[in-house]
Amino acid sequence: MSPDAAVKPGARLDGTGPARLLPWAAIAPLLLPFAWMLVTSLKTHAENLNYPPTLIFQPTAQNYVEVFSENPLTRYLVNSVIIGIGSTALALALGTPAAYTIARWRQRRLALLLLTARLMPGVACLVPWYMVFRAIGLLDTYAALILTHLIVSLPIVVWLLIGFFEDVPQELEDAGRIDGCSNWACFRRIALPLVRPGFVAAAILAFIYSWNNFLFSLILAGDRTAPLPVAVFSFITYGMINWGGLTAAATVILLPVIVLTLAIQRHIVRGLTAGASKG
Amino acid sequence: MPAPAVAALLALMVFPLVYTVWLSLNRWIVSAQARPSFVGLANYVQLAHDPSFWHALGRTLLFCAFGLALQVPLGLGLALLVHREFRGRGVARTLLLLPMMATPAAIALVWSMMLEPSLGVLNYALSLLGVAKRAWLADPALVIPALVVVDTWQWCPLIALFCLAGLAVIPAEPYEAARIDGATAWQQFRYVTLPFLRPILVVAAMFRAIDSLKTFDLIYVMTQGGPGRASETLNLFGFHLAFHYFNMGYASAFLVVFLALVLGASLALIALRERRSATAYVA
Numbered sequence: 207m208s209p210d211a212a213v214k215p216g217a218r219l220d221g222t223g224p225a226r227l228l229p230w231a232a233i234a235p236l237l238l239p240f241a242w243m244l245v246t247s248l249k250t251h252a253e254n255l256n257y258p259p260t261l262i263f264q265p266t267a268q269n270y271v272e273v274f275s276e277n278p279l280t281r282y283l284v285n286s287v288i289i290g291i292g293s294t295a296l297a298l299a300l301g302t303p304a305a306y307t308i309a310r311w312r313q314r315r316l317a318l319l320l321l322t323a324r325l326m327p328g329v330a331c332l333v334p335w336y337m338v339f340r341a342i343g344l345l346d347t348y349a350a351l352i353l354t355h356l357i358v359s360l361p362i363v364v365w366l367l368i369g370f371f372e373d374v375p376q377e378l379e380d381a382g383r384i385d386g387c388s389n390w391a392c393f394r395r396i397a398l399p400l401v402r403p404g405f406v407a408a409a410i411l412a413f414i415y416s417w418n419n420f421l422f423s424l425i426l427a428g429d430r431t432a433p434l435p436v437a438v439f440s441f442i443t444y445g446m447i448n449w450g451g452l453t454a455a456a457t458v459i460l461l462p463v464i465v466l467t468l469a470i471q472r473h474i475v476r477g478l479t480a481g482a483s484k485g
Numbered sequence: 486m487p488a489p490a491v492a493a494l495l496a497l498m499v500f501p502l503v504y505t506v507w508l509s510l511n512r513w514i515v516s517a518q519a520r521p522s523f524v525g526l527a528n529y530v531q532l533a534h535d536p537s538f539w540h541a542l543g544r545t546l547l548f549c550a551f552g553l554a555l556q557v558p559l560g561l562g563l564a565l566l567v568h569r570e571f572r573g574r575g576v577a578r579t580l581l582l583l584p585m586m587a588t589p590a591a592i593a594l595v596w597s598m599m600l601e602p603s604l605g606v607l608n609y610a611l612s613l614l615g616v617a618k619r620a621w622l623a624d625p626a627l628v629i630p631a632l633v634v635v636d637t638w639q640w641c642p643l644i645a646l647f648c649l650a651g652l653a654v655i656p657a658e659p660y661e662a663a664r665i666d667g668a669t670a671w672q673q674f675r676y677v678t679l680p681f682l683r684p685i686l687v688v689a690a691m692f693r694a695i696d697s698l699k700t701f702d703l704i705y706v707m708t709q710g711g712p713g714r715a716s717e718t719l720n721l722f723g724f725h726l727a728f729h730y731f732n733m734g735y736a737s738a739f740l741v742v743f744l745a746l747v748l749g750a751s752l753a754l755i756a757l758r759e760r761r762s763a764t765a766y767v768a
Contacts, residue, residue: 229566233577236584236642242606243595259606304490316491323498325751327699329723330740333733334501334508337515357497364490420590420702425728435590439706442594449598459591467586471579474586475646 240460247453254449269450270458277441279434279455286433288348289423290416293355297363297412300356302405305367306393310379317368323361328421331357336425346428354422359412366411366473370404371397407473410466417463434459502744508737515731528738538739540714541722544629548718549697551633552640557690559637560644561682565674567645568652578649581642589639593706596635597622600707622708625715632704632716639703640693647689651682691754698747719743 246254248265273279308316335354336345344350378400379392387395398405423436432440438455467474509528513521532538567577584592599607602620612618621631659677668676701720704710710717710725717725723743726736 226571229569229571229574229577232563232566233580236638237580239592239595239599239638240583240587242599246598255604257604258609259604300490300493319491319494322748322751323494325695325747326498327720327740327743327747328701329720329727330505330744331498331501333727333736333740334504336727337504337508337733340515353497356493360490360494360497414586418586418588418590420588420706421724424705435588439590439594447601452594452598456591456595459588463586463588464583467582468579471582474582475578475650 240464243453243456243460246449247457249450251448251450269454273451273454273458276451277437277455279437279458282432282434282437283458285348285427285431285437286417286435289351289355289431289433290413292348292352293359293416294409294412296352297356297359298405298409301360301363301408302367302398303393305364306371306397308364309368309371309374310397317365320361320364323357324365326357328357332422332425335422339426345426346431348431350426351423351431351433354426355416355419357422358415358419362415363408363412366408367401367404370401374400404473407470410470411474414463414466417459505737505740505744508734509741511734513732513734515733521734524734528735529742531735532738532742537714537717537722541717541719544714544716545698545718545720547629548633548636548700548716549694551629552636552697553690553694555633555637556641556644556693557686560641560689561648561686563641563645564648564652565678568649581645584639585643587639589702590706592639593635593703596638597707600631623712625712628708628712628716632707635703635707636697636700640696644686644689644693647685648682651685652678655681688754691750695747695750695754698750719746 245261247269248267249260249263250266250268253260253263304316307313331354335350339345339347339350374397379387379396382392382396417433418435419433420435420439423433424439427433427436434455438452438459442452442455508521510523510525511521512524512527513519563581567574567581571577599605600621602608602618602623607621608618619627621627655678659681660673663673663677699720700718701724704716704718704721705724708716710721719739720743723736723739726732726739730736
């Protein structure tokens with residue numbers, strides 16, 4: 207998909223008039239919840255109880271200070287980062303060679319297996335893994351969370367990288383083989399350096415998926431290892447309704463996701479709709 | 486070289502599958518100090534006669550159907566608008582990604598706040614249009630529609646992304662021919678754009694249908710299946726069996742059935758994908 211394709215029929219240039227604003231009118235509702243979250247997080251508790259809701263106010267960082275001081279939010283943040291980095295590293299180590307093999311030797315069956323992994327309902331994996339981790343005393347450990355997050359991150363890493371490896375010209379590797387490269391050397395010294403952008407994108411995407419995961423952590427994490435989404439969910443529901451704190455915490459969760467998404471947006475589109483347009 | 490990855494995936498997926506099938510043939514309530522006892526297919530028989538299961542199935546189908554009916558047309562419309570040339574087109578397309586990449590649990594919290602009955606901003610906005618205040622998430626008749634709205638907010642951009650990929654490869658000639666024949670804008674859309682997009686729309690809709698069968702975070706954070714059981718979809722039903730009642734044998738029997746349902750839908754998708762040689766990997 208080329209976002210900057212030349213103007214096509216049906217893609218008229220809307221020079222003037224309100225029609226020019228139409229696309230933005232369609233995008234705006236998608237952004238409003240984020241905007242409202244940010245606005246609410248910057249209001250005082252009293253202001254958030256105003257009805258009708260006010261738009262003009264003195265912004266304050268008080269909610270952020272409070273939500274960090276009243277809850278061990280820093281610890282949950284660190285948990286999220288540890289689990290995210292752990293599962294991402296593991297997914298890359300296992301997934302990169304797999305993606306290379308699938309792309310080079312056209313292993314379509316393996317690709318379908320990955321697709322199946324992607325389609326499996328989370329609860330169906332969770333019950334047996336819960337029983338196992340309970341039996342061997344791994345509940346509330348980073349190891350259990352990193353392993354189960356792999357169910358989500360490994361398929362996306364492989365799926366995204368297949369596309370990148372397929373773009374590496376076969377001739378380069380043939381040249382390498384003539385110079386005496388083994389399969390492993392071809393992969394390590396020729397293909398891998400060429401897919402570096404894809405590798406970075408896969409790493410970021412895997413990290414986001416782990417960061418976003420809620421279901422596995424809800425059951426397998428205890429207070430010691432709880433990552434942000436689960437921790438915030440539990441202290442929001444059991445505490446009193448504090449919209450400033452809620453939105454400040456939600457902003458802390460979402461900000462890294464938004465930044466990372468913007469950083470690799472081109473590759474995300476490719477990963478999400480890979481193959482949708484090519485035969 | 487893919488051996489470690491395949492082994493890991495098999496271990497992570499196939500082992501649980503086998504174990505679940507075995508569990509489903511046993512009665513085992515884990516919180517009691519009971520051992521598993523073999524009961525054959527009793528759990529499956531019980532499931533077939535469990536009104537809560539059928540209720541959850543109904544809720545799930547309602548959520549899926551309602552969601553697709555909204556997301557496919559809205560996503561297509563969104564794509565058509567963003568496909569035009571306009572200032573900031575690249576930025577607009579990037580912004581499309583934000584709802585679907587956002588942490589579901591976090592946005593579910595934000596939406597719960599916006600849907601709050603007395604002070605929520607959504608009821609306020611609707612009151613400006615003359616709509617009376619509603620307790621969206623506490624009313625059994627409104628909770629599914631409210632959840633569908635949030636699901637649509639999050640996922641209609643994905644349908645739009647698929648459509649944009651499709652729009653980018655439609656050749657120019659059919660439009661030129663249509664225009665020479667005097668086709669109106671609507672006719673061009675109906676007889677050129679739509680037939681070209683149909684295969685992609687079908688695949689996108691199938692992916693969305695399967696994902697919507699599996700929706701968990703959003704519903705769990707916003708309603709936990711409530712009020713009562715009004716938003717208890719299959720996924721939440723299974724979750725409650727396993728982790729509220731710790732009725733693992735029964736939960737496993739349900740999971741086997743649920744899995745068969747999802748895999749059946751997925752196989753249909755893969756068959757479709759083989760035929761259209763179009764595929765996708767969706768968040």
